[in-house]
Amino acid sequence: MSQRIDVRSLVPEAYEGFLAVERFLHASELPSSTLHLVKLRASQINGCAYCVHLHSGDMKKEGESDERIWGVAAWREATVFTPAERAALAVTEEATRLADRALVSDEVWDEAARHYTDKQLATLVVAIAMINSWNRILVTTRATPHA
Template identity: 70%
Template sequence: MTQRINVAQFAPEAYKAFIAVEEFLAGSELPHSTIELIKLRASQINGCAFCVDMHSRDAKKAGESDERLWHTAVWRESPLFTPAERAALALTEEATRLADREAVPDAVWQEAAEHYSKPQLAALVVAVAMINAWNRIGVTTRLTPGS
């Protein structure tokens, strides 16, 4: 596959705004490992090979184990995630698959709210929204790992 367009080159102001949101997330109270798991899981769901590759590598560099990275796709069946991470992954899946359902279920939101403060919940929502936006850019423009 050949990349169709370089969004950063032709929409630099939009790209800068995306980077500003990523900087916000990096400085948020949400644990870095949780952010990477969110990004990886949403990217798996959305079929963004570029983002799956990037966030697997980023998580690995940040100390994430191979086993947890492999298990992210099957987190519900895996014993390797904390209750808080499970809540974040559940919310990520629900918010990523909006077209498949009417809304994010209250039970999923409540579970996340039991594990995260309001600032962390806000960052969690922003992180899910951002990775979904990045995935749509990556898939639409045919970004490939290493490009």
């Protein structure tokens, strides 16, 4: 499978906007480990091989264990995630699967609100929106991960 088009080179102005949001996310109060977990889980749900490869590699570089990286796919049963991380993963799943439920439940939101400040929750929402946008761009254009 070959890449259809290169969005970065064809519309660099739009791509730069995405990168600006990414810079904000990485400088935010949201824990880096949580940000990576969110990006990996949404990418798994969306079937974005490029992003799964990228974010699992980033997690490994930042010292995450193989058990935590592999456990993201089955996070509900895995015992290696904190309650806060589990809450962020639950919000990620519901927000990524809007077509299935058309909402993020109060139960899931309220659990996340027990672990994160309003500003962190707002950042989490932006992070989920961004990774879903990246996934849609990269899946649509058939971007392939670099070995």
